[in-house]
Amino acid sequence: MPKTTTTLSCACGQFHLEVTGDPFITAECHCTSCRNAVQRLSVLPPAFPIAGDNGGVPYALYRKDRVRFPDGTDKLAEFRLSDEAPTRRILTTCCNTPVFTEFEAAHWFSLFAGLWPEGQRPAARIRTQTGDIPDGVTLDDSLPAGTMTTAGFYAKLLGEWIAMGFKSPGITIEEKINA
Known part of the structure; x- marks a missing residue:
């Protein structure tokens, strides 16, 4: 059975990406890094809501070989919490x-x-x-949760990496955003 392709776009419609099939994991991250990045990025105009009501950041995880950028990457910029940060958040310019x-x-x-x-x-x-949630935040029990990333989460990541033949393709993004 062929997998469906979904086209997604930025708010103004100048940038598009395509995903094939369903995400292999959908997660709500509560790590300090994600919360700090969202706080800084949420002030950029037009100030899109990124986090959920409980402060968690919802993500859909896709293998890199299931994501395509038909419009290219010239409308993308990276944001890092610091120059040394190994994690980058990508936004449209x-x-x-x-x-x-x-x-x-x-x-x-x-x-x-x-x-x-x-x-x-x-x-x-x-x-x-969820071990990183701030004092005073209470999460409901509607989703399985781990104070760290769960073993099942890591097992799913490993399974997808095996399916990709242990490849980790890169994507070059030259422009940087400071927030």
Whole structure:
């Protein structure tokens, strides 16, 4: 059975990406790094909501060989929490739409769930890094959660990497955003 291709775009429609099939994981991340990055990126005009009501950042994880950039990468810029940070968040330069988070040498993209129209967003199936939630934040029990990233999460990542033949393709993005 052929996998479906979904085309997603930035808010202004100048940038597109295509994903093939369904994400292999949909997660809501509560790590300090994601929360700090979202806080800094959320002030860029037009100030897209990135985090959920509980502060978690919803992602749809896709193998890199299942994501295509038909419009190229010339409308993308990277943001890092510091010059040494191994994780980068990628936004569009045309309208500051958050596109994905990428870990150094990773074989997957963590696409921001906000790329999908409201009624079509893949629902989160797990919460990660809940040990980092700030005091006073209470999470409901609607999703399985781990104070760290769970063993099942890592097992799924490894399985997808094996399916890709242990490849970790890169994507070059020259422009940088400071926030």
